[in-house]
Amino acid sequence: MSTDLIAPRFRWAMEVLPLAPRLRVLEVGCGHGIALGLVAARLREGCVLGVDRSEKMISRALRRNADAVLAGRVVARTGTLAEVDLGREPFDVAFAINVSLFAEDDARAELSRLRERLRPGGALFLFHEAPVAAHAKRFAARAARNLEAHGFNVRTVPAAPSRACVVGQASG
Numbered sequence: 264m265s266t267d268l269i270a271p272r273f274r275w276a277m278e279v280l281p282l283a284p285r286l287r288v289l290e291v292g293c294g295h296g297i298a299l300g301l302v303a304a305r306l307r308e309g310c311v312l313g314v315d316r317s318e319k320m321i322s323r324a325l326r327r328n329a330d331a332v333l334a335g336r337v338v339a340r341t342g343t344l345a346e347v348d349l350g351r352e353p354f355d356v357a358f359a360i361n362v363s364l365f366a367e368d369d370a371r372a373e374l375s376r377l378r379e380r381l382r383p384g385g386a387l388f389l390f391h392e393a394p395v396a397a398h399a400k401r402f403a404a405r406a407a408r409n410l411e412a413h414g415f416n417v418r419t420v421p422a423a424p425s426r427a428c429v430v431g432q433a434s435g
Contacts, residue, residue: 269297272392272426276360277301279420279428280388285309289357289380291344291373296324298360299339303331312354313339314347345372354381358388365389365429366405374413381433387415389429396424403427 276298282288284307293299293313302311315321321341331337340347357377364370377387389406393399399422406429407417415431422428 269301272360272390273297273301275392275422275426276358276388276390277305279390280356280358281386282306282356283309286355287352288312289349289354289377290314291357291359291377292362292364293324293339294320296320296327296337296339298358299324299337300328300331303328303334303336306336309355310336310338312349313337314342314344314349315339316341316343343373345376349376349380353385355385356388357381357385358390360390361392362389363391363402365409366391366402368409370409371413374409374415378413378415378433383433385433387431387433388420389427389431391427391429393425393427399425399427403429 282305286309288311290313299313324339328337391402410431420428
């Protein structure tokens with residue numbers, strides 16, 4: 264897929280994510296798999312697992328990334344983050360793009376699970392693009408509060424006014 268056809272929020276996320284060829288990566292809310300494919304293209308020996316509540320979206324993600332699925336670099340599963348099978352190995356990096364759940368008060372189960380499943384020193388990147396700068400700022404403040412409450416060391420990544428990127432690093 265030409266990078267001209269990729270929405271700017273996905274290009275931005277790929278510029279920020281610290282990806283290396285051997286990492287194990289988790290995408291929460293993978294939708295139809297655009298970011299899965301972009302991450303998989305940067306992995307040689309690692310893999311990316313996409314999770315989405317919609318079976319229809321997972322089917323599309325698997326079709327879109329069929330070659331990477333066959334190569335073992337992409338796996339996608341239907342379910343909620345709190346309940347889906349994430350496999351046995353911990354993740355080096357996890358991320359979500361425009362998943363508002365992480366800025367809500369009821370994200371406890373999901374954030375606890377992510378905290379448990381990230382390798383010590385691993386990081387969760389929460390990207391958010393909003394039509395209004397105030398919405399992005401509110402997302403960042405709430406997401407940072409939630410991450411801190413679950414034991415993450417939090418920092419933000421500078422971004423355009425209508426964007427927010429909050430990073431939670433697992434201590435260890």
